Amino acid sequence: MNVSIATDEGTRQITMVSTRAEWSGVEQAELTGGGRFGHIVILEDLREAESSVERLERAERLAAVGELAAAVAHEIRNPLTILKGAVSLVPQRLNDREFLEQFSHIAAAEMDRIDGTVGSLLRFSRYSQPEMVPIDIRQVIEKACDFISEYGRERGVAVELMSSADVPTLSGDADHLTQAVLNLMLNGIQAMPAGGTLRVGVKWPSGSRYVQVIVADTGTGIPPELRDRVFEMFFTTKESGTGLGLPFVQRIVYDHHGFIEFESDRGKGTTFVIRLPVMSQSQSRIGRTEVSSIDY
Structure with missing residues (x-):
């Protein structure tokens, strides 16, 4: 990083050599008094601030992913629970025509519900940027x-x-x-x-x-x-x-x-x-x- 300072004698340049880009804050102030004139330059290392911002953004992304996963799991588990309960009764009621008809309607409805959830999620995730x-x-x-x-x-x-x-x-x-x-x-x-x-x-x-x-x-x-x-x-x-x-x-x-x-x-x-x-x-x-x- 280079910092240029204008003085009466010309321009001085302070160079900091680094192997990678850094976040830095630079403040300059003039000093006068006693017939003398000078500058003070304060350099502040902002790497810790950068790291904190990155950690916060990462945590927010993970939290959003966690909320989405929990919501998807809830939306799919509910119909699966209903299907599981109905399926468990099938072996004992194979000769019950009324039950089998009811079961087929329940199974179709809950599978449609799961399919709707997955389809909506896919459409949401595949959303394309608008052409303005x-x-x-x-x-x-x-x-x-x-x-x-x-x-x-x-x-x-x-x-x-x-x-x-x-x-x-x-x-x-x-x-x-x-x-x-x-x-x-x-x-x-x-x-x-x-x-x-x-x-x-x-x-x-x-x-x-x-x-x-x-x-x-x-x-x-x-x-x-x-x-x-x-x-x-x-x-x-x-x-x-x-x-x-x-x-x-x-x-x-x-x-x-x-x-x-x-x-x-x-x-x-x-x-x-x-x-x-x-x-x-x-x-x-x-x-x-x-x-x-x-x-x-």
């Missing part, structure tokens, strides 16, 4: 509504699309964002077993650095004691859920340098808001045609 290009977020929302409109109609849910007429260009991956919005819409529809309304919209407060994507349902709401866990991997309150939908959405949003938040009222519904940054080089609007509310 200029996009019109309104087209993303419209595409998601087209995909899910029939699913909602079959369950008595009206999907309402509302979008601002004045929306800046975003930099993003349209396919990834479509998947994120679809996951939120699917959750919203499933939260309304008796039917209801799902409102999906795009909003841009004039001059804001973020465009808002809003998905609001009129469903059951999220209990207060569960709200801190909605983005946990494998956490779900649905019998057939894998608990990877919202973590997947969060990952997509973060990869777009955005934020996701929600508000929920028990018995009234839940509103998710995704905030995505507008393109830094362009605040120009994409078209000025009003997108009317559409009842799918």
Whole structure:
């Protein structure tokens, strides 16, 4: 490492020879007084700090891996326990047709449950980085509504699309964002077993650095004691859920340098808001045609 110090006589250079790169802190201060002028240089070895940071990061990674392994084990062991109990009864009840039919249904359902967990985990782990290009977020929302409109109609849910007429260009991956919005819409529809309304919209407060994507349902709401866990991997309150939908959405949003938040009222519904940054080089609007509310 070389440190150069400017003096009245010229520039002096202090050289520290090392066989490998080091973390070092350098501070310089002038000394004056008594008709004399000088410098003081303080060199601080930061190798211990570097080592502490590396140890902390390694510990955090190991803790995350441990939590994931425990969650996967829990999700797979539960159906395996059910299968094991059912299989143990088969030899004694080979002539019980009703039992065998029931067993076949249980076995198929639990194997599907395991397959769903493994499949969701593989999709999550194989997630590719987004290809960032200029996009019109309104087209993303419209595409998601087209995909899910029939699913909602079959369950008595009206999907309402509302979008601002004045929306800046975003930099993003349209396919990834479509998947994120679809996951939120699917959750919203499933939260309304008796039917209801799902409102999906795009909003841009004039001059804001973020465009808002809003998905609001009129469903059951999220209990207060569960709200801190909605983005946990494998956490779900649905019998057939894998608990990877919202973590997947969060990952997509973060990869777009955005934020996701929600508000929920028990018995009234839940509103998710995704905030995505507008393109830094362009605040120009994409078209000025009003997108009317559409009842799918």
